[in-house]
Ligand SMILES: [Ca+2]
């Protein structure tokens with residue numbers, strides 16, 4: 336009986352690992368990434384993406400930049416999924432640094448169309464964040 340239970344458990348574990356592995360590609364930030372020139376490259380060409388990073392209040396003005404150059408035009412929804420009430424915002428800049436779109440706080444969904452071949456910078460900005468804040472950015 337014990338053997339059967341552990342067999343079921345490991346099958347369930349394998350299933351959940353397998354499902355999440357196929358559901359989204361996960362990227363982790365790499366500091367320093369506080370500017371366009373040091374942005375972490377990510378790809379949105381192969382389905383859903385989760386970006387995991389931290390806004391660190393010890394570091395003055397921690398901005399997290401992620402660089403995207405899609406190979407196909409993609410309509411995407413961007414959202415900070417784990418900190419809905421926080422003043423953590425998502426900004427999208429073009430290659431000249433101009434802000435194309437932005438949310439006002441965590442949890443809001445930003446609908447944005449990334450055009451093929453253009454370079455964009457997705458910026459996570461923790462306005463007034465005083466605590467160490469790990470965030471999950473989902474791009475679907
Ligand atoms: Ca960071």
Ligand SMILES: [Ca+2]
Pocket residue numbers: 366367368369397398399400
């Ligand atoms: Ca940073």
